[in-house]
Amino acid sequence: MAVARSGSCSKSFRFETEARALTLLKDWLSPKQRASYERFRYFDVVGSHTGTRYRIHHGTQTNIEEISGTGQHVCKWCFVPDGDLVAGDVMLAQKVALETNERGALAVAHRSFVSSGPRRF
Structure with a gap:
């Protein structure tokens, strides 16, 4: 059964949901990933097939950067x-x-190339 929520309850529910989700995420991060996320709001992962490094920024869309072996975006x-x-x-x-x-x-996934300008996430 669905329950209707008022605007303020909905915002409060979303905030609580995000807080729980971030706690779960941090539980799954390595100590190095967690430190990076807490300091910069991103963490790096290594692809299972290619060994490519990806940087996952806080967000829900177009928030993953592929990083070259030399550290370039x-x-x-x-x-x-x-x-x-x-x-x-x-x-x-x-x-x-x-x-x-x-x-x-x-x-x-959708792939887009990084421009030479400042990156925003």
Whole structure:
């Protein structure tokens, strides 16, 4: 049964959901990833098939950067699970997908190339 929520309850519910999702995400991060996320709001993962490094920024879309072996930004990737998920849940799904099924994740992802201007996430 669906329950209607007022605007303030809905915002409060979303805030609580995001807080729980971020706690879960941090539980899944390595100490190095957690420190990076807490300091910069991003963390790096290594692709399961190619060994490519990806940087997952806080967010829910176009929030993944592919990083070259020399540390240069190669491109952005966007793939998200279905549903109205909060950022913590999306980032955890992205982390697990890249670390366990990189090819499958990238097969459904949208790729865009990084411009030479400032990067915004």
